[in-house]
Amino acid sequence: MNIxxxxxxxxxxxxxxxxxxxxxxxxxxxxxELNVKYVLDLREFPGQPVMKxxxxxxNDILNDPEVDIIAEVMGGENPAYEFTKKAILAGKAVCTSxxxxxxxxxxxxxxxxxxxxxxxxxxxxxxxxIPIIRPINRSLTADDILEIRSIINGTTNYILTRMKGDGLxxxxxxxxAQDNGFAERNPAADIEGLDAARKTAILASLVNQTQVExxxxxxxxxxKISAADIAYASRLKAKIKLISLIRRIDGKTYASxxxxxxxxxCQLYNVDxxxxxxxxxxxxxxxLMFYGSGAGKLPTASAVVGDIVxxxxxxxxxxxxxxxxxxxxxxxxxxLVYSFFVRVPAAQAxxxxxxxxxxxxxxxxxxxEFAFVTEPMSGxxxxxxxxxxxxxSRIRAELA
Ligand code: HSE
Numbered sequence: 001m002n003i004x005x006x007x008x009x010x011x012x013x014x015x016x017x018x019x020x021x022x023x024x025x026x027x028x029x030x031x032x033e034l035n036v037k038y039v040l041d042l043r044e045f046p047g048q049p050v051m052k053x054x055x056x057x058x059n060d061i062l063n064d065p066e067v068d069i070i071a072e073v074m075g076g077e078n079p080a081y082e083f084t085k086k087a088i089l090a091g092k093a094v095c096t097s098x099x100x101x102x103x104x105x106x107x108x109x110x111x112x113x114x115x116x117x118x119x120x121x122x123x124x125x126x127x128x129x130i131p132i133i134r135p136i137n138r139s140l141t142a143d144d145i146l147e148i149r150s151i152i153n154g155t156t157n158y159i160l161t162r163m164k165g166d167g168l169x170x171x172x173x174x175x176x177a178q179d180n181g182f183a184e185r186n187p188a189a190d191i192e193g194l195d196a197a198r199k200t201a202i203l204a205s206l207v208n209q210t211q212v213e214x215x216x217x218x219x220x221x222x223x224k225i226s227a228a229d230i231a232y233a234s235r236l237k238a239k240i241k242l243i244s245l246i247r248r249i250d251g252k253t254y255a256s257x258x259x260x261x262x263x264x265x266c267q268l269y270n271v272d273x274x275x276x277x278x279x280x281x282x283x284x285x286x287x288l289m290f291y292g293s294g295a296g297k298l299p300t301a302s303a304v305v306g307d308i309v310x311x312x313x314x315x316x317x318x319x320x321x322x323x324x325x326x327x328x329x330x331x332x333x334x335x336l337v338y339s340f341f342v343r344v345p346a347a348q349a350x351x352x353x354x355x356x357x358x359x360x361x362x363x364x365x366x367x368x369e370f371a372f373v374t375e376p377m378s379g380x381x382x383x384x385x386x387x388x389x390x391x392x393s394r395i396r397a398e399l400a
Contacts, residue, residue, distance in 0.1 A: 007074030014301030095307035097124035129299030143282030154295030334379035
């Protein structure tokens with residue numbers, strides 16, 4: 001069976017490598033040899049074996065009836081959207097790591113795949129090498145999923161880990177993540193929480209079986225997290241993590257991405273570096289946790305190649321995934337109850353004491369300010385109590 005890889009960047013070269021590295025085992029799983037017939041990229045790769053199969057023209061792939069499966073690992077919405085649509089309409093299966101495309105057009109592309117008796121698979125779009133899409137779509141169909149709580153951006157988790165553990169500053173840690181191939185081409189998508197929001201939108205769409213828009217998800221990144229915040233969290237024997245939350249309760253769905261201060265009572269506390277973890281709570285199965293490398297060449301390629309094998313085993317047989325196009329209206333996350341870690345100028349200490357319900361005062365030896373953690377309260381109550389305060393920083397916390 002012939003494969004084409006669209007994009008020879010970090011993930012694309014990983015897909016090529018994994019298909020060579022595990023060739024015979026993969027052939028057994030797929031039922032036949034998988035041969036890379038084309039790699040599409042605008043660049044040249046002089047002296048590299050990939051040159052033998054390199055093309056600069058997508059039509060070479062589209063018009064070749066021998067190509068059954070396409071790995072779309074170019075990222076970005078365009079031209080990936082057009083290429084994917086054309087490939088599916090031509091009856092080719094598409095396997096992707098492209099969370100931007102899946103979060104925006106997943107519903108439509110799945111419908112097209114169904115109509116054309118082929119498949120659109122996207123295991124690598126969430127959590128890098130962690131199997132989470134197929135477990136949700138195939139293994140957990142007995143359950144009503146009540147909550148998914150996760151760390152699903154490797155770059156920000158890497159940055160926060162390096163800032164806390166090794167005292168690196170933000171830019172140094174980001175540079176390391178980029179050098180390791182974890183970050184997006186434009187790392188603003190990572191550090192501002194957009195990448196995690198896209199993945200949250202995919203998971204929320206799957207568990208609700210209908211479209212959840214990325215733009216509707218409350219999203220805060222880590223750009224405002226400072227070394228001082230991390231020092232305060234350490235005083236609380238806690239860490240700051242970028243947490244994605246999907247909670248389904250009383251017929252409402254909440255979805256958010258935001259920094260959260262957690263201690264070691266939360267299983268996500270020890271998920272460090274580029275690792276991701278996804279905790280799923282089902283109403284029958286209870287609590288599950290999926291852990292692994294959330295970004296990087298070979299882990300992400302592993303998920304793409306797993307999908308390629310699945311596509312090979314389901315040639316011209318659509319594996320149904322329900323994802324309706326109707327947009328779900330998300331509930332207001334200010335209903336949710338958290339504690340809040342707050343820093344204010346020292347001059348406002350009395351003001352804070354009289355307006356906030358303070359649980360614990362925190363001293364990290366930083367002069368000129370007053371820091372505390374509130375008792376648990378809704379976001380709405382926090383906003384109204386803190387409206388008169390000049391806040392240096394505030395971070396949600398779960399420390400119970
Ligand atoms: N930039 C992403 C991350 C890559 O850091 O998690 C994997 O989706």
